[in-house]
Amino acid sequence: MIELDRAGRSFKVKREVVHAVRDLSLTVAAGEFVGCLGPNGAGKSTTIKMLCGILTPTSGTVRVAGLDPSRRRTALARRLGVVFGQRTTLWWDLPLVDSFELIRHLYKVDRATFRSRLGELTETLDLGAFLRTPVRQLSLGQRMRGDLAAALLHAPDVLVLDEPTIGLDVVSKAGIRDFLRRVNAERGTTVLLTTHDLGDIERLCRRVVLIGHGSLAFDGTLEELMATAPGQSSIEEVVTRLYTAGAQ
Numbered sequence: 001m002i003e004l005d006r007a008g009r010s011f012k013v014k015r016e017v018v019h020a021v022r023d024l025s026l027t028v029a030a031g032e033f034v035g036c037l038g039p040n041g042a043g044k045s046t047t048i049k050m051l052c053g054i055l056t057p058t059s060g061t062v063r064v065a066g067l068d069p070s071r072r073r074t075a076l077a078r079r080l081g082v083v084f085g086q087r088t089t090l091w092w093d094l095p096l097v098d099s100f101e102l103i104r105h106l107y108k109v110d111r112a113t114f115r116s117r118l119g120e121l122t123e124t125l126d127l128g129a130f131l132r133t134p135v136r137q138l139s140l141g142q143r144m145r146g147d148l149a150a151a152l153l154h155a156p157d158v159l160v161l162d163e164p165t166i167g168l169d170v171v172s173k174a175g176i177r178d179f180l181r182r183v184n185a186e187r188g189t190t191v192l193l194t195t196h197d198l199g200d201i202e203r204l205c206r207r208v209v210l211i212g213h214g215s216l217a218f219d220g221t222l223e224e225l226m227a228t229a230p231g232q233s234s235i236e237e238v239v240t241r242l243y244t245a246g247a248q
């Protein structure tokens, strides 16, 4: 469902070239739930932006649902849902439900299907109390739930999330994690998320990939990740070791 083959992305900054992602090969099969870790500046967001078609790779190839994201952005939009935790895709001054209505038009979802999906998402994400509130008045947790609903209204096959639990309290995080687990298990949606919250990884992701210096530094199960540092009892200790051992 997601395929990166020796994908790379560099940027020219003044006279320097920054290799944000280099030679990254990764395949995510349909229905998988994969967590992506990596130190600040490792290349996670750049990778996500290549998957969405926001950035074109400068080397290698990227495919999502069989499509080249930067060339087939419109076709891909129908198959892909995206949430950037640090930024909203909702219309700031409009009530949440009006953003959903606009998304319905953009994705050409028929009214009956929209109503039934919105009903389901309102219930599972508990949006009822603030559907008519302008997005700018929502708390971060409410806004994130709104963004998740917006990303799923067109029932995409693939969901890509860049730090979806950033800044959320423990209860809101638990709610979002529970929701994502259900979307993956019940709808079979392929999920790839980036996070700095190791609780997301422990509670959600059987498979973990670690990006360091723009390349793949680890790809395996959580158990295999723990086994890279025998004697360390917590995932924090294992990841700290990996980051300080050269992923940085």
Ligand SMILES: Nc1ncnc2c1ncn2[C@@H]1O[C@H](COP(=O)(O)OP(=O)(O)OP(=O)(O)O)[C@@H](O)[C@H]1O
Pocket (backbone or CB within 6 Å): 011, 012, 013, 018, 019, 020, 038, 039, 040, 041, 042, 043, 044, 045, 046, 047
């Ligand atoms: N548009 C850009 N122009 C120049 N350099 C960029 C650009 N976008 C990213 N970079 C650089 O590419 C590298 C990777 O950045 P990226 O945002 O992908 O990291 P990240 O792993 O998502 O980090 P974080 O965990 O801090 O969000 C960094 O060195 C960053 O400064």
